[in-house]
Amino acid sequence: MATCCFRACSSLAFSASSSKPEDSISRRRMSCVLLPLQRRSFLMKSSNGHPLNAVSFQDGLSENSPIEDRIGHLSESKHNETTISITVVGASGDLARKKIFPALFALFYEDWLPEHFTVFGYARSKLTDEELRNMISGTLTCRIDKSENCGDKMEQFLQRCFYHSGQYNSEDDFAELDKKLKLKEEGRKPNRLFYLSIPPNVFVDVVRCASRHASSPTGWTRVIVEKPFGRDSDSSAELTRCLKQYLSEDQIFRIDHYLGKELVENLSVLRFSNLVFEPLWSRQYIRNVQLIFSEDFGTEGRGGYFDSYGIIRDIMQNHLLQILALFAMETPVSLDAEDIRNEKVKVLRSMRKLQLDDVVIGQYKGHTKGGKSFPGYTDDPTVPKNSLTPTFAAAALFIDNVRWDGVPFLMKAGKALHTRRDQSSVQACSRVTCISEHSVLIWIKQPMSSSFVCNLMKLFI
Numbered sequence: 001m002a003t004c005c006f007r008a009c010s011s012l013a014f015s016a017s018s019s020k021p022e023d024s025i026s027r028r029r030m031s032c033v034l035l036p037l038q039r040r041s042f043l044m045k046s047s048n049g050h051p052l053n054a055v056s057f058q059d060g061l062s063e064n065s066p067i068e069d070r071i072g073h074l075s076e077s078k079h080n081e082t083t084i085s086i087t088v089v090g091a092s093g094d095l096a097r098k099k100i101f102p103a104l105f106a107l108f109y110e111d112w113l114p115e116h117f118t119v120f121g122y123a124r125s126k127l128t129d130e131e132l133r134n135m136i137s138g139t140l141t142c143r144i145d146k147s148e149n150c151g152d153k154m155e156q157f158l159q160r161c162f163y164h165s166g167q168y169n170s171e172d173d174f175a176e177l178d179k180k181l182k183l184k185e186e187g188r189k190p191n192r193l194f195y196l197s198i199p200p201n202v203f204v205d206v207v208r209c210a211s212r213h214a215s216s217p218t219g220w221t222r223v224i225v226e227k228p229f230g231r232d233s234d235s236s237a238e239l240t241r242c243l244k245q246y247l248s249e250d251q252i253f254r255i256d257h258y259l260g261k262e263l264v265e266n267l268s269v270l271r272f273s274n275l276v277f278e279p280l281w282s283r284q285y286i287r288n289v290q291l292i293f294s295e296d297f298g299t300e301g302r303g304g305y306f307d308s309y310g311i312i313r314d315i316m317q318n319h320l321l322q323i324l325a326l327f328a329m330e331t332p333v334s335l336d337a338e339d340i341r342n343e344k345v346k347v348l349r350s351m352r353k354l355q356l357d358d359v360v361i362g363q364y365k366g367h368t369k370g371g372k373s374f375p376g377y378t379d380d381p382t383v384p385k386n387s388l389t390p391t392f393a394a395a396a397l398f399i400d401n402v403r404w405d406g407v408p409f410l411m412k413a414g415k416a417l418h419t420r421r422d423q424s425s426v427q428a429c430s431r432v433t434c435i436s437e438h439s440v441l442i443w444i445k446q447p448m449s450s451s452f453v454c455n456l457m458k459l460f461i
């Protein structure tokens with residue numbers, strides 16, 4: 001169940017980041033969303049069994065009234081109503097700005113948030129509510145099918161966004177956040193969601209502080225955790241152990257947003273629902289598989305997170321490995337999340353231990369092109385000058401099973417490369433018929449309509 005929600009949530013949250021109108025959020029995918037927030041029907045129940053009733057949004061007493069008065073007064077009339085408070089922790093950062101706030105706006109625009117909800121940004125940076133709104137308003141787009149009243153809707157959404165500055169390990173700061181949340185919740189039964197858009201080394205601090213001082217007293221409390229989940233197996237296990245001191249497993253939603261890319265979601269359907277592909281999907285016809293992540297911009301101020309992890313932990317170990325597993329797995333018993341996960345695990349367990357000789361790493365340097373200068377990785381002020389963190393890596397991986405024996409899975413990932421960012425692709429090339437370069441080319445970042453190119457002539461020669 002949790003996996004289903006996490007996949008759906010990631011698709012929902014991140015499909016909102018594109019500015020292309022054809023990327024409209026599909027209602028099909030929304031039907032399995034992490035936040036069961038459909039305003040009109042509210043048939044789904046939250047994890048603690050409370051229904052998410054429709055609520056009305058009224059301001060109640062004036063801002064100047066004491067908090068207790070406001071809450072006390074309102075709770076008489078609203079104690080049966082439910083509200084949701086979404087706190088984006090790390091609100092000043094790249095992910096929050098580019099993807100999370102736009103995704104929340106898209107939900108709001110499409111009426112998928114309950115009538116009463118509040119969004120809080122939380123980070124150490126000192127910002128006012130207005131500064132947060134200015135920051136995020138630049139990334140909100142009306143890329144949804146109909147863009148009527150978009151400006152009004154943006155304004156309404158921004159008015160529901162607030163900011164609280166605090167340290168990630170300060171219980172006092174989270175207690176202050178709790179007071180502000182209560183004020184906005186106005187006596188309604190609150191459900192609270194914390195989206196951890198921060199480097200993993202502060203996950204546990206935040207979860208400790210939030211669960212002790214800012215969890216919902218009567219509704220559910222859930223936490224979305226971003227990858228990477230630790231630096232290695234030991235730290236990943238330790239992270240899970242620590243999180244579980246404060247949360248039960250069904251409160252934790254782990255996200256890999258590449259699973260939400262439309263084509264990644266459709267990879268299983270492509271394979272298992274099209275009889276033409278499945279017989280060709282093996283060492284017999286596929287010479288190699290390439291998974292390429294290529295961005296034409298660098299860290300741009302994200303060194304605080306990136307430098308401790310590097311490109312392998314940022315992209316390869318999670319996004320690309322997830323795609324590899326989906327690409328290579330055997331037919332699952334069903335397309336249910338658990339069944340797919342079981343098949344993916346089998347692929348990962350069949351993988352040969354990576355040899356150093358099969359890996360290349362690098363770091364981008366500054367250069368000048370056409371009179372314009374491009375900074376190197378260590379020119380980024382958030383990166384230590386002597387950093388050796390890789391920003392590029394390429395590796396040849398092998399799966400030692402009957403289907404894939406001897407077929408290299410080539411992974412490449414890099415920041416600040418020459419190629420444009422929409423050139424991530426999965427390539428498969430027929431062993432027998434690879435006259436030109438590609439037999440099957442799957443674009444991950446492109447909209448569905450132009451993202452799958454299949455040269456049937458070559459496949460069937």
Ligand SMILES: NC(=O)C1=CN([C@@H]2O[C@H](COP(=O)(O)OP(=O)(O)OC[C@H]3O[C@@H](n4cnc5c(N)ncnc54)[C@H](OP(=O)(O)O)[C@@H]3O)[C@@H](O)[C@H]2O)C=CC1
Pocket residue numbers: 090091092093094095096098123124125168196197198199200202226227228257301302303304305306314
């Ligand atoms: N950027 C993206 O596109 C994606 C990112 N992610 C994941 O999201 C998480 C955040 O990524 P992103 O937003 O890019 O990262 P950022 O570097 O932008 O960091 C987010 C915020 O965390 C705080 N921060 C940064 N470095 C540190 C540090 N060393 N210690 C404590 N706080 C710090 C900063 O806020 P302040 O100083 O104000 O407290 C910053 O604004 C990561 O786990 C990443 O893997 C996942 C998918 C996509």
Ligand SMILES: O=C1O[C@H](COP(=O)(O)O)[C@@H](O)[C@H](O)[C@H]1O
Pocket residue numbers: 295314315445
């Ligand atoms: O997880 C991450 O992904 C982004 C790229 O995501 P995309 O959806 O825009 O392709 C990457 O820039 C970032 O470094 C990484 O943390």
